[in-house]
Amino acid sequence: MTAPRMMRGLMAAVIALPLALLGACGGDDSSSDGKTELTFFWWGGEARAKLTEQALALYTQKHPDITFKTTWQANQGYFDKLATLTAGSDAPDIFQIDDNYLAEYGTRNVTEDLTSYQTSGKLDLTKFPEGLWKYGLVDGKLAGMAMGENTQGLVFNKTKLEAAKQELPKTGMSWEDLIAWAQKAGTATKVAGTMDPSADYKALWVWLRQNGKQFYNGNQLGFAKEDVQKWFELWKGARDAKATPTADVIHEGNATDITKQTVVTGKALTSWVWANQMPDIQKNTKDTLGVVAYPGDPSAQWARASMYFSVYRGSKDKDAAVDVINFLANDPEAGKILGTDRGLPSNLDIRKQVEATTTDPAMKASIALESELLPKFGTPPSVPPKGHSTVKTELVKAAEAAQFGTATPAQAAEQFFTAAQAAVAG
Known part of the structure; x- marks a missing residue:
């Protein structure tokens, strides 16, 4: 042998x-x-x-x-x-x-x-x-x-929004406008307006880039814990305004499984996904869906492999x-x-x-x-460093602590930042 x-x-x-x-x-x-x-x-x-x-x-x-x-x-x-x-x-x-x-x-x-x-x-x-x-x-x-x-895509339930005569989300609307829209649309449709994406690393990444930061600078984090605190506070405000589902439903939606996405289960009008997942998501619901870019300046998005x-x-x-x-x-x-x-x-x-x-x-x-976004895409970031998978997991843990109220946004940000630093350093 x-x-x-x-x-x-x-x-x-x-x-x-x-x-x-x-x-x-x-x-x-x-x-x-x-x-x-x-x-x-x-x-x-x-x-x-x-x-x-x-x-x-x-x-x-x-x-x-x-x-x-x-x-x-x-x-x-x-x-x-x-x-x-x-x-x-x-x-x-x-x-x-x-x-x-x-x-x-x-x-x-x-x-x-x-x-x-x-x-x-x-x-x-x-x-x-x-x-x-x-x-x-x-x-x-x-x-x-x-x-x-x-690239990142915000998938929304077109059927429910049109039935309630609600405006559809648009590429370029601000994060604050999106939350206000979700609050209004949720009241009209009796369905939570948007999934809470505070545990979603790709949503945080886009938001950071729009605020002059990066997720990573080489093998180091490209943001401060104060940035994460602002991100968690943004979505605490959305939850307090009833623009999102309850924490238990958000937890379900934090799963990466297509069938668990809130726009599929009917527990929210939007889900934060990768745009190429749109066909598979559509196969799992009878309602007609649409897709736009994430909120804010679309140049923060990039052509991701x-x-x-x-x-x-x-x-x-x-x-x-x-x-x-x-x-x-x-x-x-x-x-x-x-x-x-x-x-x-x-x-x-x-x-x-x-x-x-x-x-x-x-x-x-x-x-x-x-x-539509191809000519608007910004410079792509570097490929995530070793430890990225752990960073993603730690973001979910910290965000869910804030979502369930077991930690304040500041405490959750501290938790995530410390764990993320250790992950990329290791």
Whole structure:
């Protein structure tokens, strides 16, 4: 038995993963009978798996010398498995990643620096918005190729608002105007006007940028605890004015599950989400939904990579792996297959193609918002540093302490700031 196979056996025993998974994510010689087999690992549901397999089959049809061994799973536990595989030098040739972990993997040199491929044209990013592909840079190295674009979106219940003859929210309204609107609309519809987003890091991030701050400055926080206190006080005022649901309902809405969003459960007229989630949210309610930017100056928003494809630095077939991700992002036929499953296509030509052919009103609304905001987007921030996932969790804890009244905004801000500092420092 070869050393790599022994390693796989040991890893399987330790983490109880299916042998198929570890066999799929091996670092062994992938060439056999003149063909190259690439391993590919991603998270998602069955629908994503089907689309991805179809796109990869199209690549093999056009490049018969390249085949794939694929593995996918649900989001939960995905990064635990990826961490185990990379620790054992047995990572897949290509893997899906997001901005919660890109900096961590990039700084550990797990991901191949794609800069030379971009420079040579082997990875064509010329049709990508500049801010989008640059959101894959970690310490000046291109750690991942953005496979989809996203930005913050405020989804609202158009059916209930129109039935009550209420004004619809608009891009550009101030935060104070949004809260006043929510109070009035809630009274008219008998449904809480807006979900309380004080636990939502992306809402806080936009608000900070509008106030001249950043969430992060490199590997440090870009704000003071006083900023967080003002943020918590803003939403305490909204709760006191009955513009939001009660704390127990807000707690439900703080879950990331689409089905728990307040605009889906009917417990509030808005939810604070990523714009590309609009089609999935719409599928979970019979009411017609709309989507606008977050309140305030929309230039505080940016073209965020919904997820990336990265190439394992230890891959023996890096050139082939890069050609595959280039194909998935830029080939019109592949774009037609993949659609907006991983966000709006990064390639703007492919995006126009998808927009022209989709019959889904929610998807059209999501694309229209991105198109409207694209020329208004501000400079993207750096990819979040290691510890970002912990920071997000700590924000929910502190915000909920304020929401349930077990801490004042000042106390909750102190709690969050201290925990967030420790998370990024570690």
